[in-house]
Amino acid sequence: MRLLLIRHGETADNVARTIGSRPPGPPLSPLGREQAADLATTLAHEPIVAVHSSRLRRAGETAVIVADGLGLPHHEVDGAHEIDAGDLEGLPYAEALPRYAGTMQRWWTDPEARIPGGESGTEFTTRFRAAVDRVVAATPADSTAVLVSHEAAICVWAADTARNLDAAFSRTHGLRNTGSVVLEGSTEGGWVAVSWDGEPLAH
Template structure:
């Protein structure tokens, strides 16, 4: 299959002040977030991506634009509603320090598969729609551009963590063990036998080795020789 680069949006004022922004409108990148997104765009400039698919929320659209501005071509750039933030319902807009006192908080930390946010979405539903969207776009990009195609999905921390958990074969209840920082890059390829995770939560480093895509196949016993930079 094709290769997807999962990019979380850059930092926002809500992130910096400890607020759960959720799906609120008007939440945009702060200056640090813009610098983070620009760096990610620079890292990806060496990779000719065929598409940059984004959550519809402003902070993701801004981050996606930093990536698009640094591409030499004109990648397909649709908005994908199923990559949007979790619907946190009545938790949206509240301080994380206050939410940590809620009775639901321990379940969010240790049993997220059972969590339904009051007036909002379940974490299991969030994972289901996000994974389905990524796999759908991945199959479409491969069908159009071949198995060497590389594309970008710009989304949110919990959403990306849930996609990575699925790719790693982890139960959703373990997804809080995964860290996904602002504007970080994670890399997944969906092969015919299983997904392979080639990187998680990277904030620096050369990505030019992705220029020719990743060919799926058997996992190299012993770890193999690694990727070669073109």
């Protein structure tokens, strides 16, 4: 199966460069809505039967615009939300990222490490994997599964899950607004990343 993990469109938090992980979160900016409309055009060639998203506002709005543009249903999925920033919520990137992203890097060797006031690697991986599994289970095998989620959640889960990615890759690759990570495989057989933010990857 082909699985697309797509970051939501731009929000005011993205422009201000502040950490925002808690629901409901900010809406899309005007540019974010344009990005979502463009995304619908980009995905028109994919065999998609539904567009899934996290329950956070920005992901839901992105998914609805895409779904409406393609004439498809939209479904929210429990567990697909952003990695909980805990005590770092609302802080500027410059102040929060060493502890936020730094803890995520520790998860490669210590999955029980916890973001201050937030979640551990084991807690995040368990709930996000379950969300992906629900999306995959609801998608016919000959279709493309689509989940609109959040940058940290997508990057951490995909880099950890894909057989051809590793910790070094995860330290140097982010995801732009409405950018995607494309994986191929299955829940049972595992996943391989075939592209990251538009760049093809070697298997």
